Every structure is written in C-alpha cells, then in structure tokens.
Amino acid sequence: MANTIRRWLRRPVDYAWTVHYFETNTALGSTRVLIGLSCLLFSGLYVVAGLAPPTAPTGAALTIVLVNAVGTAGVGLAWIRGPWPSRRMSTAFVVYADVGLSVVLLSLSDPLAVLPCTILFGVASSYVATFHTPRVFAVHHSLSVVVCVGLFVRAIGSESVLGEARTSLAVTYGLLIVMVLFLAPISIYRLQFLQRGDVTAAYVDPLTGLRNRRGLTVAAGELLGTRNGLVAVVIDIDRFKSINDRFGHHHGDLVIRRTADTIDEMFPSPSITARTGGEEFAVVTALPMDEVLDRARRLRGACAARSDHDSSLSIGVAREERVVTSRDVDVLLICADRAMYSAKADGGDAVVGYSTLT
Template identity: 40%
Template sequence: MIAYSLAATATVIALVWLRRSWLSRTMSRVFVGYLEIGAVVLLLSLQDPFVALPCAAALGVIGSYIVTFHSPKLFVAHQVLSVTTVGILFTEAVTSPDADVVLACAYLVVLTLVLFSAPILAHMLLLLLRRDAASAFYDPLTGLLNRRGFDSVFAERVRGPGSLMIVDLDDFKGINDSYGHAHGDMVLRDIASTLYAEFPAPALSARIGGEEFLILDEADDAEALTRAQRLLVHLDKGRAGSTTVSIGVARLPARSSVEDLWRACDRADAAMYTAKKAGGNSIHVDDTRPTDL
C-alpha cells in the first residue's frame, strides 16, 4: 500500500515538473523533502533488511542532486538522515535470526562509498565548473569583469538609465617601457581598486582591453561625473610611474539591450578619444541625445 501511494504521488510530481520549464528553488526543496521521506519510509517498511540495504543506495542519488542544486546545510541534513537510515537497516540485518553478517558488512561498505563518494565527487566537479565559469567571466589580473562577463551580468539585470564610461590610460606604453611590465600590472590593479571604490555596486566595472576599462553607473548624470572626476584626481598623483586617464561618457537609456549597450560604448569610446586628443587627463561627454539614437 505504501509503495502504491508513493508511486501515485511521484506521478503527480512528475506531471507538475513537466508543466514547468524548471523547478523553482522552493519547489525543488519540496521535491527533495518528498524523496527523502518517501525513500526512508519505503526502506524501513521492507520486511527483509537484506533487500532494503542495497536499495538504500538510492539515497546517494538524492544526495548528488542536493549537493548540485542546494545548500551545504541541506546536504548535511540529508547525510544525517541517510546514515541514520542505513544504521537502522544494518542493525536489523545483523540481528535477524538468519543473519549473514559478512553480506551485511559488504553492503555497508558499498553503501558508505555510494552515500559519501558520489555526492563529494559531484561537489568537486561543481567547484571545478564554477572555477572555469569564473575564469571565463573575470579578468585574472584585476579581478574585474571581462567583456563576456559584463555582457552576461548586464543581460540579467533590470536596467534603469545610466552613464557608460570608457576609461583609457594615457601613454601606458611609456609606463611599461620606462618602469617595466610588472609596474604596469601594478598600475592596472591600482586602477581596478579605484574603480571598485569610486563605483560600488550596483555599478558594473570591466577591463575590456589592455589598458581600457568600461564602467556602467546607474547614478544620475551629475553624480556619475563627480565620481569620474574623483577617479582622475586619484590617478594623477604627479609622481614617477603614475599615470593619467582619458574618460569618455555616453548616456545609456533605460531598458537598453546588449546591442544598445555596445552602441553606447562606441559613442563613449569616441568621446574618450576626443578627451585624449585634447591632451588626456580629462573627461569628455558624448552629446548625442536619446532621440537621436
């Protein structure tokens, strides 16, 4: 009777799953809870513990799902429940009148490997995938987003109007030639740290070229220009080995697409070159009105 009830409930959940493109996090937790309770009840209801013990390997599958899609706390709770269930089944097996202790111990060894090794291997694989994803979206030198990462984050945001800025170092080649590439790398990291400080979240900052940076600031125009001016002052330290930057600014309308973003980036880039031609260490604002875009 229990098996029939679980099968009927599983059918209902499967139909709900098929009607959705993917489970929400809450629905996924409900699904996990159902699997946990259903599996434990079914295993403990089996009369022969030597049948129930190998079937407990199904708990390892649930553990792999949890470690992939849910928090470590939920995984720990699952492991506690799994170990408790297997402990009860193992105790019943070795204390039964016709107990085969050797077989029960063999099942226990296999279950230990399944319950612990499979989820841990899945977790290690997930960490490797996350590390690869991070390296694909972030610049390794500065820790800022790269162009691909900027596109990805921008595409997932609810976007209001903002100021798009291109920041380009003045005579960075001269810095490298005079002080070496190690010093040039230090300058790039210093600029990245300054961008983090002057343009905190929800602003986005990225390194999109050798010495070129991109900033999207959703502050109003006046505040964005004030931050850009502070960036100029911070970098123009007036000492050997320091550098200045040229900044081009373009307005990005609300609800812009990724294509709109890079068109605005072209305008900001042109404004940056205007600032550079004027001698550098300055800001130039693109004067294209939204109605002209």
C-alpha cells in the same frame, strides 16, 4: 588542507559564460527541457510516495508532500517553456529544489524506506556542479548530509519486527549513499571545475583577472532588458606610454593591475568589469546614471590618490534606457568611448557623460 578548501570555496564561476557556452554548442535548449522533465518526474515521485505505503504520511505531512508535488510540477513546466533563468533565478531554483526535497523526505513515513531516496540529491548536484560556485555546491551538499543523517538516525532508532536486520540494512543504505551521493560527485566536480577554469581563460584577461572584450560581450547578455536601462563606462589611463617609457613595462603592468582592482572595488558584481585594451577598461552596469557618475568620480579620485607617478584617468559614461540586444551594448560602449575621448581631449583626469556632448 584548510587553506586549499578556503581557496576553492572562494573561486568564482562565470554563470553568464557557462550559459553562453552551452548555448553556442546548441545544448542549452535540450538541457532546459531535460531539467523540466526531471522536475515533473520529481513531482510524480512525491505523489506516489505521499499516497502509497509504506512511506505515505497523514495529516499535515501529507499536505506538505502534495503541495511540493504541485509546486515542483509548476517549476518543471516553467523550465520547459523557457527561457533559461538568470543567475539569481537559477540560485533560487537550487534553493527551492533542495529545501523542497528535504521537506518531502523528512515528511514521509518509514525512514528506512525513505533513506535510499536521498540519492535524489545527486540529480541537483549535477546542475549545481555545472552552473554554480563551489560555495553553492558546498551548501547543497551540507544540506543533503543533514537530511541523510537525520533519516539514518530515525531509521535505526525506530521500532520494527526486523530488529538487528533493520539496523544492518540502514547501515548498508548509508554506505551506498556516501559513495553515490558524496564521494563520486565531489571528485567529478573538482575535475570539472579545473577543466572549466582552463576553458574560461579565453574570456579573462590574464594580467588583471577582469573579463576581456570577448568576456564582456558574453556577460553583458545577462543584463539585457533591464528595466532601468544600462550604463556603460569607458576608462583610459592618461599618459600611459610615458609611464612605460620612464619606469619600465613592469611598473606599467603594476599600474594596470592597481587600476583594475580599484575599478572592481568601485563597480562590484553584478556590474560587469573588463580590460578591453592595453590601458583601457570598460564597465557595463544597471546602476542609475547619477550613481554611476558618482562612482566614476570617486574612481578617478581613488586612482589619483594611489598613484605614485602622477597617472590619472579619463572616464566616459553613457546611458541607454532600452538595451535589448548585444548590438545595443556595442553602441552604448561606443558612446561611452566618445565621452572618454572628449575627457582626454580636454587634458584628461576628468569624467564626461555622453549626454553632455554637443
């Protein structure tokens, strides 16, 4: 059981692919507006709860609630205006929503009246389940558990004329919250995650686990407009056909997987790595050109050191300061491909930058 949970928590989610999927199905714009409207409704609820009895607090607590109301309204307007946020901004939104809701609920008076409001965490659960990793989902739910338990303890411990009836009501609320906020969303998320894994398989190379060419094109969209430009790297295993002929396709597959693992180690996320052909790989990254060239040379050396049958890499690198469309990414990859073939024409086992070509 523990191993299953650990494997689940480590599973990645391709945020760029998810956004692209909803965009191609014309659902992204309407979803963005609905999220914005939900934020505005949250803002309105904060104002009502902060000013109306029995939940209205006083002093600093009231200020906290109203400040969160104003901030949440601003976030809602930003969602409606667009565009859809990057993965980093989306994660920041989840953190803001969870922390903001937690602070507001704990600032309000009468914890028994506030306790049912914890089901509002379920609204954020839907967003997290759709766009973020199991680890983010687990953190989100852990925070909601802490808030619910805190309010429950305060509710049954507070003095009231209702006496035992108040405790019974708090327990009833608690059981309803467990069912609505935790059991149902977790079950749905698990099924949804398995289904999404099957759908995203069309964007992943099954042999290496890297993106395929289609997945590379989709993911590269997340890096468009990067201030310092983009760099593309194209990598080809030298004399790969002879490796297959001499040692068999099983060993050839082993060389491809080993090369893919080394590329992924040298260019971790947010760099985008892909297997684009039989023995050809590509990387798109926002790292500086000098650092990319240094990593490419270390990649060549690492693969040579790990090789047991004299396989080597030809690597081409190209940089463009202004990349704003997917067409620009395609052109950048073509330039890197030309640099790679220049390295191969000189005997392979080399790194060539496109700017050095004549």
